[in-house]
Amino acid sequence: KTVPYVVNSMGAEAIPGSSMAAIFQHDAISVQQTMRGCFQEFCGCEAKSEYRVFGGHIEQGQARHEGIPQIGHLLEESSCLMRFCCGSMRAFNMPLTAGAPGQNGSHGETVVNYKKGCSFPLFFNIPIIIPVADISTSLTCPCCCMLPAVETVAPDGRGLGRSQYLCDIFCLVPKYDVYDKSGNLQYKVSPDTCCCGCCMMCRCGGPGARALYVPFNIRDPKTLETKASRMGPQNPAQIMKVWSGLKKECCSDADNFQVIFPADADLDTRANLLGTNVLIDFTWFETNK
Structure with missing residues (x-):
């Protein structure tokens, strides 16, 4: 059973009862990517990402959210040409709005914006041709410039x-640095x-464990120890892809994620870590599909 864990508002700049507090007051959030744009993907064009x-x-193995209200909505803003030509390397703006969209397509208050610029791929191939042996192959190398990044920006800029x-x-292990508002x-x-x-x-052991669903631990930058959360030692601070259900896993590229926040994270930091989740999806899971 999914149990919401709720704590008091923590951000000094957040107004109690505001949309920021309503979304990020939880110790953990579940991020569910939708199956939006199946026809576009069938035609070879990336659909707008929506969460x-x-x-x-x-919990691992649970795909639905019965009885739990939607507290936020993310919908990518980018051009069709950008999605068709650049794929996961594309630039976009992705506003986080409060609540669920209305039946007429209207959205709630914008809480934060996640902005990504155009980037290079994580890896590139160098063709290798050996004429004497009639061998043609390629060498895969990591790319170390124009790496993908996501900025978390408040509505006031x-x-x-x-x-x-x-x-x-x-280079085979994905890693991410998370910076605060001061650039630290x-x-x-x-x-x-x-x-x-x-x-x-x-991750091959334990209930619901799946070898391909490896958690991305949120670590202290000095000690590299995984940060503790408010949910106990069994649930450390992490971002993890979880099982989406058989239909979704087999018939679409959509993913489900779980974000467990560090115990010391304020509202702004939690909003920034949701942007980290979006970046992980674009750079690791979207790239490897």
Whole structure:
């Protein structure tokens, strides 16, 4: 059973009862990507990404949110040409609005905007041709410039933080740096690793565990220890893809995510970590589909 965990508003700049507090007062949120634009994807054009945000913790293996109201909505703003030509490297603006869209398509109050500029792919291929042996192949190399990043911006234009993909020597392990509104490194987000940090550690044990659904732990930038949450030691601070249901997994590219916030995160920081979730989806899950 999904149980919403609710705490008091924490952001000093947030007004109690405001849309920011209503969405990010929860210790955890569930982010559900919709199956929007199936016809566009069939025609070879990326559809606009759309997410529903629910308050509370979703268990592994649970795909629905019966009885839990939608507290937020994300809908990408980008051109069809940008989506067709650039794919997951495209630029976009993605406003987070309060509540669910109305039946006439109207949206609630804009809480924050997530902005991403055009970026290079995470990897590129260098063709290798050996005429003597009649061998033609390619070498895959990581790209270390114009890496993807998502800015979290308040409706009045104030920057609330930034999430940046990180390229290092262990290029097969996705890593992200999360910066606060002052530009200081606040968290590092990465999965657990094995083989001296060369590859991700599969999650093969425990109830509901799936080897491909590896949690991205939210870590202290100095110690690299996973931050604790308010939900106890069994639920550390992390961003994790969860099972979406058989129909959704087999018939679409849509994903479900769970974000468990660090215990010390205020409202602005929590809003910024939702942007990190969007960046992880675009750079890792959208790229690898």
